Amino acid sequence: xxxxxxxxxxxxxxxxxxxxxxxxxxxxxxxxxxxxxxxxxxxxxxxxxxxxxxxxxxxxxxxxxxxxxxxxxxxxxxxxxxxxxxxxxxxxxxxxxxxxxxxxxxxxxxxxxxxxxxxxxxxxxxxxxxxxxxxxxxxxxxxxxxxxxxxxxxxxxxxxxxxxxxx
Amino acid sequence: xxxxxxxxxxxxxxxxxxxxxxxxxxxxxxxxxxxxxxxxxxxxxxxxxxxxxxxxxxxxxxxxxxxxxxxxxxxxxxxxxxxxxxxxxxxxxxxxx
Numbered sequence: 074x075x076x077x078x079x080x081x082x083x084x085x086x087x088x089x090x091x092x093x094x095x096x097x098x099x100x101x102x103x104x105x106x107x108x109x110x111x112x113x114x115x116x117x118x119x120x121x122x123x124x125x126x127x128x129x130x131x132x133x134x135x136x137x138x139x140x141x142x143x144x145x146x147x148x149x150x151x152x153x154x155x156x157x158x159x160x161x162x163x164x165x166x167x168x169x170x171x172x173x174x175x176x177x178x179x180x181x182x183x184x185x186x187x188x189x190x191x192x193x194x195x196x197x198x199x200x201x202x203x204x205x206x207x208x209x210x211x212x213x214x215x216x217x218x219x220x221x222x223x224x225x226x227x228x229x230x231x232x233x234x235x236x237x238x239x240x
Numbered sequence: 241x242x243x244x245x246x247x248x249x250x251x252x253x254x255x256x257x258x259x260x261x262x263x264x265x266x267x268x269x270x271x272x273x274x275x276x277x278x279x280x281x282x283x284x285x286x287x288x289x290x291x292x293x294x295x296x297x298x299x300x301x302x303x304x305x306x307x308x309x310x311x312x313x314x315x316x317x318x319x320x321x322x323x324x325x326x327x328x329x330x331x332x333x334x335x336x337x
Contacts (some may be wrong), residue, residue, distance in 0.1 A: 088244055088245055089246075089288065091262065093312075094286060218284065219285055
């Protein structure tokens with residue numbers, strides 16, 4: 074009886090939550106996987122363009138390397154999208170959207186760019202893909218009350234990524 | 241201070257189930273905790289958590305907490321809970337069943 078009354082109240086005036094957290098099914102979320110995957114897409118485009126400009130490569134080696142770069146580009150573009158979908162679906166809650174009402178647009182932009190980088194070899198689009206995921210990462214860490222910083226990735230293509238500032 | 245909260249998660253199953261309500265109390269004086277008590281506390285970056293006290297270090301005013309679920313995120317993951325982080329002790333639980 075008391076439970077039903079409290080439940081009725083909670084539905085109208087939501088009470089504070091106390092989390093009895095578990096790894097299962099709560100999960101561990103971190104957008105860095107998506108950020109690195111997007112960075113890999115840019116790297117693959119660079120390698121593809123570099124290979125195209127080479128003359129002293131046999132036809133066989135050219136096709137072998139090019140097909141590998143394309144496959145990795147495909148794989149990592151999808152991986153980045155999947156990681157963002159999981160965080161968006163499992164972690165993001167309505168209260169986050171109250172603070173970040175444009176979050177759905179950011180996610181939708183990532184999905185669109187993730188498809189475009191698979192269809193094309195446009196580096197600028199791939200850079201936009203990285204930046205859109207950076208924007209998502211910044212919001213994600215803000216929802217946890219963790220400050221962020223921008224720093225160049227210590228590996229090619231050395232684009233800026235958003236990192237959490239952890240003590 | 242009295243708080244009424246709703247529990248989310250399964251780390252205290254079967255003692256407390258997901259969706260149960262708990263009433264917590266924290267008094268400015270005569271407030272002590274012992275092993276077995278359920279407490280609500282604030283732990284960054286997790287937020288407000290509810291766990292069971294497993295061990296009390298009176299000298300350091302810190303508590304080692306555990307969940308009953310094997311996959312619980314507790315002191316094994318984030319270390320001890322300091323007295324200043326404790327929001328209250330659970331004095332009543334209201335379950336659906």
